[in-house]
Amino acid sequence: MxxxxxxxxxxxxxxxxxxxxxxxxxxxxxxxxxxxxxxxxxxxxxxxxxxxxxxxxxxxxxxxxxxxxxxxxxxxxxxxxxxxxxxxxxxxxxxxxxxxxxxxxxxxxxxxxxxxxxFRPAGGDRPDDPDWLRFRLLGATNPAYFGLYARRRMAVHGDTLEDFALVKVKNAALGALNPYARYRKRVTAEEVAASAVVADPLRLLDICAxxxxxxxxxxxxxxxxxxxxxxxxxxxxxxxxxxxxxxxxLLDLPDIATDSAAAVEPPGETxxxxxxxxxxxxxxxxxxxxxxxxxxxxxxxxxxxxxxxxxxxxxxxxxxxxxxxxxxxxxxxxxxxxxxxxxxxxxxxxxxxxxxxxxxxxxxxxxxxxxxxxxxxxxxxxxxxxxxxxxxxxxx
The missing domain is CATH 3.40.47.10 (Thiolase/Chalcone synthase)
Known part of the structure; x- marks a missing residue:
């Protein structure tokens, strides 16, 4: 048990x-x-x-x-x-x-x-920290990272900006009923669409604070x-x-330079x-x-x-x-x-x-x-x- x-x-x-x-x-x-x-x-x-x-x-x-x-x-x-x-x-x-x-x-x-x-990594320069590297070398703050996820879904699955807005509408309606929530106001899909773009395609109301x-x-x-x-x-x-x-x-990787058929089997799940x-x-x-x-x-x-x-x-x-x-x-x-x-x-x-x-x-x-x-x-x-x-x- x-x-x-x-x-x-x-x-x-x-x-x-x-x-x-x-x-x-x-x-x-x-x-x-x-x-x-x-x-x-x-x-x-x-x-x-x-x-x-x-x-x-x-x-x-x-x-x-x-x-x-x-x-x-x-x-x-x-x-x-x-x-x-x-x-x-x-x-x-x-x-x-x-x-x-x-x-x-x-x-x-x-x-x-x-x-x-x-958010940013704490403690100054940290070149062994993947988040620090992402921020410093790529300029990829968390909202930029979220934007990449969104673009992938749009390209691979056909999701739309309207779909994303519906998530916010649903969650805002529930947050309005929660006394512990910071934002307790319902929003409409039109309000989501009208909010400022932060990391294309995501608008301000698409991301969390x-x-x-x-x-x-x-x-x-x-x-x-x-x-x-x-x-x-x-x-x-x-x-x-x-x-x-x-x-x-490197010991886990195949010799892709000499074996064109070699490949790392992708994980079966995310x-x-x-x-x-x-x-x-x-x-x-x-x-x-x-x-x-x-x-x-x-x-x-x-x-x-x-x-x-x-x-x-x-x-x-x-x-x-x-x-x-x-x-x-x-x-x-x-x-x-x-x-x-x-x-x-x-x-x-x-x-x-x-x-x-x-x-x-x-x-x-x-x-x-x-x-x-x-x-x-x-x-x-x-x-x-x-x-x-x-x-x-x-x-x-």
Missing amino acids: TAEVAVLGVGMHPWGKWGRSFTEYGTAAALAALMDAGLDWPDVGSVVGADTVRGGYPGYVAGATFARALGWQGARVASVYAACASGAQAIATARAQILAGLADVVLVVGADAAPKGF TSDGGAALVLCSMDFARRHGVARPVRIRAVSTVTPRFPNT LRASIARTAYEEAGIGPEDLSLAEVYDLSTALELQWYEDLGLCGEGEGAKLLREGATAPGGRIPVNTSGGLASFGEAVPAQAIAQVCEVARQLRDAAGDRQVAGARVGITANQGLFGHGSSVIAVR
């Missing part, structure tokens, strides 16, 4: 541009999660923090930073960093501690105070949940934090698809079992790509799935019921945790006007540092 841990509490600090310390956002989210779980801070046996490289020294030791802010009480601490996958890796670390018997209750916290404008915010989870063993009187909690059944499969060294496959295999389910999905919509076009990589439809059929209404509220598989990053923006260490907060609320039937009727299985997905990513599957 798949090893499971219970989600006993969820908590968030609203996303926005507040101009305060990430510690304040994370602490507020942590206290909200503890209240939701019906626990006190001394009940926590371990704190796992998702790091923020923009928070200076405290951000690099986020677990200890949050433990100190909440008050020293003897809990274990751990800190993890994997860019946008940091939150899911923090969840994976917490789950491992619980399943190993090191703690019955673990608090997972991520928060960020993002700078204005485009950078934001401040925080999110937290209280995870516990199944035995603890039962002792706490929660007979049927939301359970995390799978956490996938996989890396790409590509040749790493990284995003491998993230999902690993999660499905661990959870013992398939995409047909899902009630909802929270995906990493850095751009409207990228959300369509996730539909395919999660197996919600066939390759090249993402826009068709969207136009049919399958990913909207009331559809076969609602996607980004929280409003997605389109409505929140990026608070990097918090966003994978926030995705699980949304799934947990949905599975509890506690998402208010955003509620997916009869939700029983949810998946999250995002990419992270050096191209690897993460996916969490929760069930009830």
Whole structure:
């Protein structure tokens, strides 16, 4: 049987541009999660923090930073960093501690105070950092990268600007219903089309902003949940934090100079698809079992790509799935019921945790006007540092 841990509490600090310390956002989210779980801070046996490289020294030791802010009480601490996958890796670390018997209750916290404008690698010149090289040598900021994805979909699958706009319209309508979202205003396809071009073909309303915010989870063993009187909690059944499969060294490559027939066999699936496959295999389910999905919509076009990589439809059929209404509220598989990053923006260490907060609320039937009727299985997905990513599957 798949090893499971219970989600006993969820908590968030609203996303926005507040101009305060990430510690304040994370602490507020942590206290909200503890209240939701019906626990006190001394009940926590371990704190796992998702790091923020923009928070200076405290951000690099986020677990200890949050433990100190909440008050020293003897809990274990751990800190993890994997860019946008940091939150899911923090969840994976917490789950491992619980399943190993090191703690019955673990608090997972991520928060960020993002700078204005485009993200850039921290710490000055870093020629061994692929992101630094991409920015410095190619001038490819993240929106430019998103634009390349969008152009590829248009060329290969026939997606249109109108398709991309429909993603924003859907997510903005859901974000308008979410009290934690930064942008709580519905938009029309015409407004998306009229917004400024940032990285052709993507407009301002096609891409996500950078934001401040925080999110937290209280995870516990199944035995603890039962002792706490929660007979049927939301359970995390799978956490996938996989890396790409590509040749790493010259020794792995064929001698293409002397053997014209030699070729590297391309991977049978994209990284995003491998993230999902690993999660499905661990959870013992398939995409047909899902009630909802929270995906990493850095751009409207990228959300369509996730539909395919999660197996919600066939390759090249993402826009068709969207136009049919399958990913909207009331559809076969609602996607980004929280409003997605389109409505929140990026608070990097918090966003994978926030995705699980949304799934947990949905599975509890506690998402208010955003509620997916009869939700029983949810998946999250995002990419992270050096191209690897993460996916969490929760069930009830």
